[in-house]
Structures are given as C-alpha cells and as structure tokens.
Amino acid sequence: MKASRFFISTLKEAPADAEIISHQLMVRAGMIRRIAGGIYNYMPIGLRSIRKVEAIIREEMNRTGAIELLMPAVQPAELWHESGRLEQYGPELLRVKDRYDRNFVVGPTHEEVVTDLARREIKSYRQLPINFYQVQTKFRDEIRPRFGVIRGREFIMKDAYSFDRDHAGLQLSYQKMYDAYMRIFTHLRLEFRVVAADNGSIGGTQSHEFHVIAATGEDVIAYCPSSDYAANIEAAEAVSLIESRAAPSEPLTKKSTPGKVKCEEVADYLGITLERIIKSIVLAVDNEGADPTIWLLLLQGNHELNKTKTKKIPGLADYRFATEKEIFNWFGVPPGYLGPLNTRKPVKVVADRTVANMSDFVIGSNEMNCHITGVNWGRDLPLPKVADLRNVRKGDPSPDGYGELNLCRGIEVGHVFQLGTKYSKSMGAIFLDENGKPTPMTMGSYGIGITRILSAAIEQNFDERGIIWPEAIAPFHLVLCPIDYKRNDAVRKQANQLYNELLDSGIEVILDNRGERPGVMFVDWELIGIPHRLVIGERSLRDKKIEYQGRRDAEPTLLPLKQAAPWVVERVCSALVH
Amino acid sequence: MKASRFFISTLKEAPADAEIISHQLMVRAGMIRRIAGGIYNYMPIGLRSIRKVEAIIREEMNRTGAIELLMPAVQPAELWHESGRLEQYGPELLRVKDRYDRNFVVGPTHEEVVTDLARREIKSYRQLPINFYQVQTKFRDEIRPRFGVIRGREFIMKDAYSFDRDHAGLQLSYQKMYDAYMRIFTHLRLEFRVVAADNGSIGGTQSHEFHVIAATGEDVIAYCPSSDYAANIEAAEAVSLIESRAAPSEPLTKKSTPGKVKCEEVADYLGITLERIIKSIVLAVDNEGADPTIWLLLLQGNHELNKTKTKKIPGLADYRFATEKEIFNWFGVPPGYLGPLNTRKPVKVVADRTVANMSDFVIGSNEMNCHITGVNWGRDLPLPKVADLRNVRKGDPSPDGYGELNLCRGIEVGHVFQLGTKYSKSMGAIFLDENGKPTPMTMGSYGIGITRILSAAIEQNFDERGIIWPEAIAPFHLVLCPIDYKRNDAVRKQANQLYNELLDSGIEVILDNRGERPGVMFVDWELIGIPHRLVIGERSLRDKKIEYQGRRDAEPTLLPLKQAAPWVVERVCSALVH
Incomplete structure (x- = not known):
C-alpha cells in the first residue's frame, strides 16, 4: 500500500474523554473516531487490525469444526420474552419498535436467536453435536461507555453456540472452545489469564473468562502464583481466615462507644484490632402485600461484601439494602450500633465463613452509643447460618490449598459458558435422542470481544511514542x-x-x-x-x-x-x- | 469441507410467503432462514456465497483506490437532523431512543456519518479526492418486506462515498465507480443493464442504476435495443408521439356521452381511437390558511401519469390527488367529464408533450354526460404549459433518436449517485482550496446490495431442480x-x-x-x-x-x-x- 492511496490521520493530542492509554493511542493513531458515546467509526488503519484479529479467530474456530453463519442485529423481542430475558435484562438492552409498533431489540448477544434456529433445524441426536459461530456487530446500551472500544456500546464480537445431546457432550464442546481460545490469545501474543467466572445473567453452570492482564482493567482477578487457581473476584472463593473456633475466654460485656459507628472507630476506641469486630449489613427482600424479610449479614470488620455471592444465597436473589426506616423498625437503632443480639423484630442471620469461626468478638448492641464485647457463638448467640459472603483479599489462602492469593486487574476479552438447558428448556429446543425420547439440547456459549482485543493488545504493548503492535495484528x-x-x-x-x-x-x-x-x-x-x-x-x-x-x-x-x-x-x- | 462438519438443511417445500423463485430456492436450499418479516439468518451455505460476493466487490473497490473503513449501524439522529433527512425520511427509518432518551437511528445508509467524518478529517484540497467504502449491515423498515432478501429489512450493503474538490473531480470519481460496477457485475456473471435513474430522496444531480434483468424484478426498465439508452421507467424520457401539431380541421362540438366516464368508454361510444381523447387528472397543492392550488394535468387517453416526473414540475413537489369535493368545487362536475375548457374556478393546466401536439381532440366538457370533440390548441384553448408527464411505453421512440424503446423488468443491485454538495453544504463539510478559499466538498455515493445479489443471480440461474450457481459465487x-x-x-x-x-x-x-x-x-x-x-x-x-x-x-x-x-x-x- 502506498500512503498516498491510504488514509492516515494522526493526532498530537488525545481527546479529553480518553482516560486510558489504549483509548488515547487508538484515537491519536487514527484507528477509531468517536461518533457518539461508545460508538465509533473504525478507520481504515484500525479496520486492518480488526480484520486480522477476525481471521485468527476464524481459523481457530474452523479448526474446531464450528460452522460460521450470520444472525441478524435486529431481533424480535418475542424471542427474548420466551427466554425470560426481555424482563430480566435492564436498560442495556436497546429496545426498538418498528413501523407497525412491533417490539424488537438490537442484539447484545444471540442466545435467543440461535436457540430459535436450533429448535427449527435440529430434530435428531444425529445432528448433534453442532457449534454455530458468527462475527457480528452487537449493541449494549452501557450506562457509562468509556475506555474507547473497551466499554463501547456498538462493538464487534465473535460468538459461538454449541448444542449437545447431554452434559458430557457439552464438556467436550466446552473444552474444544476453551482450547481454541487458548490458541487464539496465544497467537495474538497477549499476556492473559483464564479465570473461573460468575455466570451473570447468561445463566448456566460453569464458565471461564479470558483476561488480558492490564493495570487499567475493569475486572479484579484473584490468582494463586503457586498454582493454576484464578478467578474473577466476583467468583473467587473466600475461605475462612480462622481455621477453627476457639473456646470463649471473655465475658459478654456491654461497652459505651459514644458516637462510634464505623468499625474502624469502634476498634480504635476499644483499642482492639479490626479483625475482632463484626460488621452488620442489613438487607431487605420484598414480599408482595406484606412486610419485607430483613436479613442481617455478618462480616469481619475489614472485609467487603461480595454482591454476586450474596445473590446466590437462597432467598437473596432479589435483595436490596434496607432503608434507614426499616433498620430502625427492626433493630430499634440507626445504623452503626446494629448486631445480631436482641433485635427488635426477628431477622435472618447469615455469617461469613470467617465470622463463623470468630470468638470473643465485638458487635453492635442494638442500643444507641453501645457495643458488646466478648460475644461468642453457641454461648451468647445461636450458631448462625454460614456462607461465603466476602471478596477475597491479597494474601488470603488460595481455595485450592496451594498458597496465597494475589490480585491483579484484567480486561475480559473472552468468555466461555456452560449454559446447560436454560435456553433449550425455556424455548423448547428439543431433539429426539437415540431412544426417540424428546430431550432438551445442552448448550454452551462462547464469546470473544474483537474490537476490545485491539485495546487490550495496546494496553500491553506501548511506549511513550505510541503503540507497538504484535506482528500478527499490526495494520x-x-x-x-x-x-x-x-x-x-x-x-x-x-x-x-x-x-x-x-x-x-x-x-x-x-x-x-x-x-x-x-x-x-x-x-x-x-x-x-x-x-x-x-x-x-x-x-x-x-x-x-x-x-x-x-x-x-x-x-x-x-x-x-x-x-x-x-x-x-x-x-x-x-x-x-x- | 466434509458434509459431516458442515450444516446442510434442505427443504422439500418452500414457505408460503415465498412468491418468487429465488426466495423459494434460497429457503429450500438452506441459505437463509426467516426470523421476522424481512429479517433473516444467513445460514452457513448462504454465508459462503455472501462472502464471495463481498470479496469480488472488495477487489474491485480496492483497485479503484477506494479505502475501506467501517461505520456504525447505530447513528445519532442529530446528524440526520443536520442533513434534513430526519424529517424527510419516512417510517423506513428505524428510530431508537437510548437509555438516556437520546435519539438514534439504525442506519439505512451512511451519507450523514461519512460527511461528519469528512468534515472532521478533511481540511485541505491536498487530501482530495478520497473515496471511503464499507461492507456493512443496514436496516430499512420496509412497509412490505418481501421476495426474501430482495426486499429485506436488514441487509448487507457495500456503500462508498467519494469526496472531490469540484464537479469535474466528481465526474472522474463517478466514472471510476461506474467502471468498477461494470467489472463487478460482469465478474458475477450477471446479465445486467445500466440505466439512468431518478435520484429519489438521496438527492443530487446524476445517477445510474445497475439492474439485473429478471421477470420478477420490481423495477421496470425502458431500453433501446438499437442504442445504449436505458432508464428506469421512473426517469425514462417520453418524447411526443406526434411530431408536430396539425391545423384544426373539425369544429368544436359538444356531444352527449351519457354515463361514459372512462376514456375507453368515450372512445367506444364516439367510435374514435383512444389516441384522440385527452385524460384529465386533477392534482392539489395545499396552501397554508388558503384554498389549495388546483392543477389539471392532461395526458393522451392511453397514457399513464409518471409520478416522479410530476413531482419535478415547479410547484408540484408536494402534490396530492384532488378530493372529489375539490373536483366538484373547481369543475362543477364529478370526475369523468372534466376538461380544461370552462372550468368553474381557475386551474393550472399542464399538458404532456404528446397532448401539446394533438389537434381535433376530445375533452370532458365540465358538464354532466357531455364531452367536446374537435378541440384545438390556440383556436379553442390557450397554448398550454408543456411537460413530460407520462411513463414511456414499449414502441415509443427512444429519446436518443436511435430506434424504439422496449421494456423489461429488473432487480436493482447497484446504484451510483452524484450527490454534489447537498450534504457537504447542509453539514458543513468544507475544505480549503488551492487559494485558501473554504469550499464545500463535492460528493458521490455508490451502493451495491450484497445480499440482494444472491437472489438476483438465482433469478437468472435456476431450473426445475434448483439453483445453478455461477462458479464465482457458488458456495x-x-x-x-x-x-x-x-x-x-x-x-x-x-x-x-x-x-x-x-x-x-x-x-x-x-x-x-x-x-x-x-x-x-x-x-x-x-x-x-x-x-x-x-x-x-x-x-x-x-x-x-x-x-x-x-x-x-x-x-x-x-x-x-x-x-x-x-x-x-x-x-x-x-x-x-x-
């Protein structure tokens, strides 16, 4: 190519909204041009790199036997209603009405469309397994589009969907995709980590994320340098930091803690460490036509609640934080002096694993300006329901038992899910098995963010002068x-x-x-x-x-x-x- | 490819909505699957042919020096407001509101986006000429999606946009695209015809359509077998069928024609040919706060009004057909007995070219059950305003003077437009010329319907057993x-x-x-x-x-x-x- 027949448009300055280096450099190098928040023109030089990423992905997808097709961007909302996601998906789903007032969505993903296709086309076990993929433009109406094409609204994705006879088949299809993803990101010369992930709104049973390691990543990854363990902090299992509960050694004592409402303040005032204090978090779950159920979640004073894990506790899928008024009604005091002992009305108590092994601890007294020290499970309080409630922290024991966790940040560029029969059951994607028995297909879904890969590659390959492309995706x-x-x-x-x-x-x-x-x-x-x-x-x-x-x-x-x-x-x- | 690793899904029966052979065969061969009206999955075997068409188009576009980029599907409505098309474009434009209630459209075409890009990126005459193209998925909310991917709502298009310093530059850019299109459709082994076209809503000064000849085509093309002349019937020039006006030879005579309201009935009743009768068509143009202006358009009895030409007559851009009530008010009789002589209120008369050369003709009398014969221009009526008002017919003289016109039907697969400065002026796409003078860029726009090409190729290549692909685009x-x-x-x-x-x-x-x-x-x-x-x-x-x-x-x-x-x-x- 001669530059005179190409379009080069570099900029000295990055735009004001470009917070991270890849966004700055992609704009300055003339790879992308913003047209609205999270919506970009892919300029000639940027498109060349995009096409290369696509070609590498296609090569590996074809190698696995996945078959390329192309599904539409504009999808009938009625399919999303069938799967139940029309109601679940929030404002990220761009909803449209056509000229006849029929409802459509601009597809953020294609589980519904591909399941609809499968239920029409696949009738027999002889047609399975099959894996359909596409390279397609998607739209997610992000609440806060940022970081250029990392969190864009319109973006290019490779998405694949596998259909199997049973879970054993899915395991094979899943592993094939997992292996293909390993080859793809290796080929792209990216430093990446595979992490166990939460399934989020797509649902299903198992999933892994592929993260490009980058300080500017939006995700926090917990990994164990001494083993293979790695998980998104949303999903990383937090073990108890206390191996077993010690016997009570202190008496139950009410202490005046005037105006001390934060754990740190109470610890300071009482001259003890934060590890001795229990933090009380009050959640509410609404009950139609009745009072809400009030839950009290207990964490060690220096731990953070993990919202993803919380939602998985039976009964808490639709939790919200309790209002000040609800707290006052159920505990008799405002936040700051709450605890599991002597609540005004009954609450459901769940203790984090570490909390369950604590002894001689400090809680709020449910009276103003007072805390209680020397509290012990069994003696002063009934043994609580126990769950993993908290985010892991650097230095925590790895849940696989092989060392300590470290934290890093990553940019998610790929995601593989075991969907199981969530969509095939709700949408009726049924085949006849070897015995002629109608059986829902077992599905997997597999995505790679193509445009996002460019950003991720730049986050790992730049210097003060600009981008340093790996040869495989250089324009x-x-x-x-x-x-x-x-x-x-x-x-x-x-x-x-x-x-x-x-x-x-x-x-x-x-x-x-x-x-x-x-x-x-x-x-x-x-x-x-x-x-x-x-x-x-x-x-x-x-x-x-x-x-x-x-x-x-x-x-x-x-x-x-x-x-x-x-x-x-x-x-x-x-x-x-x- | 082994069939066991591919997806083949043929059908014995075509769906009930498949009216034409290409639609039937594309579905039966498993190339497309409908997901909603005018929205299709492109199945693996269909996608293979699509990619081949894309590759042939890219090769020829690149050969001309056009540069590929990729613009977004979802576009800010504000750009369409700037160009004036947000208001002009009807319900074919799919309008969307994002989560913040901002207006977007799902792009049916990209003149606005590319003009926005050009006004930001192109500052100097040294950057011109330039031609950007993309292969992209578009959406047009057709009132009646039909014929499979021929009139789909979501479809894949190659669109290119040229920017030049002046009209002479545009002529060169236009010719390059025209030549590339000739090579593309030849390479695709399509029997096609280039026709002069009307510019429609895109605007501008000159345009050609590339039509694949097919009996099922939605467009009617007039062409001259003895010359190069070809035009869409919307645009084909109709010459006068009478070389010059003969002198009057009959007296003006009122004749009773009881109940004869159609030209055919009047001709029959009077024992004359239809060519002797003048058809009166009454149009209205609304005037705010006042009576509408009423127009009377005169055609030879066996001719059809051409609506596209009518709109081009100064004052008739926004015409509508007059209501029965308006007709009665202005002429004193209901339709069937209307004519230009003795109207009750003044009307604006326009005669078709052929009408202007008629003599001793028959018109309605503006009295019930009466017509007037032996009418002559000049003697009985003032010489009228003359315009080309009618559709050409088979056998008409070719407007280039080289023989007679024939008619055929075609499927439009490509379209080249000279836009001129319509968009650059309204949106401010200005460059500095050699003398530093701010000048609007002169633009062209060039589209090829990629998915539609598959249908068109099938319409020309099939037999009772199925499709017969040209090698170049066979799956x-x-x-x-x-x-x-x-x-x-x-x-x-x-x-x-x-x-x-x-x-x-x-x-x-x-x-x-x-x-x-x-x-x-x-x-x-x-x-x-x-x-x-x-x-x-x-x-x-x-x-x-x-x-x-x-x-x-x-x-x-x-x-x-x-x-x-x-x-x-x-x-x-x-x-x-x-």
Missing part, C-alpha cells in the same frame, strides 16, 4: 520511509523498487510517499505502531546501506541495501510464526 | 458424492483420496460423507446448485471411471479415474477466470 508489518521522496528521483526509484520487492515477498508494507520530513514520518509510524521500519535516503544510495529499526529496538541497524528485503522479510515472518 | 465449486460411503471401505478410501487431491488443487470441494442414498444426495446438491459434481461408487472402482456432471449438463460424462481431478479442476478454473 502493516513494515513501513518504508524514503527521505525526500518527492524531489529526489534516485531515492524515489530505489524506494519503489524495494517496495515492490517487499510486496512480492508477501509481507504487508506501506510506502510513505507523502513527502513528509523524516521527523514527521517517524513520529506518525511510531505512534501507529508499525513493528518494522526501513529508511532509505540519499546516503543509503551512496553507501549502499539502508537503515532498519524494529519498533522495540533502541538503535537502528544498518543493512546492506541488497540484503535488506530478504533480511526484513525473514524477521517479519519469524515473528508471525506461531 | 462450493464441486461436490463429491460417494455411493455407500459409510459401508463401502474401498469407495470411502477412494473418495477421501480424491477429495484431498481436489483440495490440494485449491478448488472448493464438499465431500458428501453423510451416507445418504444417491437420489437424496443428487436432489440436495442440485437444489443447492453446486455447479460441478463427481460421483464415485463401486462401479467406478471396478471400471476405473468416475461420473462427472456439470449442473447445466443434460447427461453425465464418464472420466478415467486418474484424470478426473485435473480435468475437473481445469473446468472449474476456466469458469472462474474473468
């Missing part, structure tokens, strides 16, 4: 920068000859024939992140040498002019081999 | 049908060997390893329309011969087994060369 492998191209005939001739030689070798070269000064050319291509550069000028012709510089190299290398093309082709190709 | 070039594949080891081995040999030659072969009976296989693949077929069975092995049949061949050809692969590869490749 071009090599830039050829001739100095004084427009005026120096010899340089122009030599540059075009070398350009043709490189093109014939099958590598993707862009010839910068814009006639810009070397400084301008270098700044542009370093910002854009082309991994290899050749510079040719008057001096190269005189000395028969040409200057090569890899994007990560500190210094250029002088190459004999004649050997430059084969040398650089070899270098590009060896970087592309995977 | 596979060749199907290899082994007989008794699952039980006959020798056949299976030979089939796989031949399959690998064919794959290595680079042609796209599908091996039907489903183990179906020959009849089932043949019916499926003839329906799907794979252009070449090889059948291998026990007998082939015994005789060392293999049966080849081209999809259009009446009889199979026996080939020596050893030469089968090179022979068929040669045949496929020669069909692919363009």
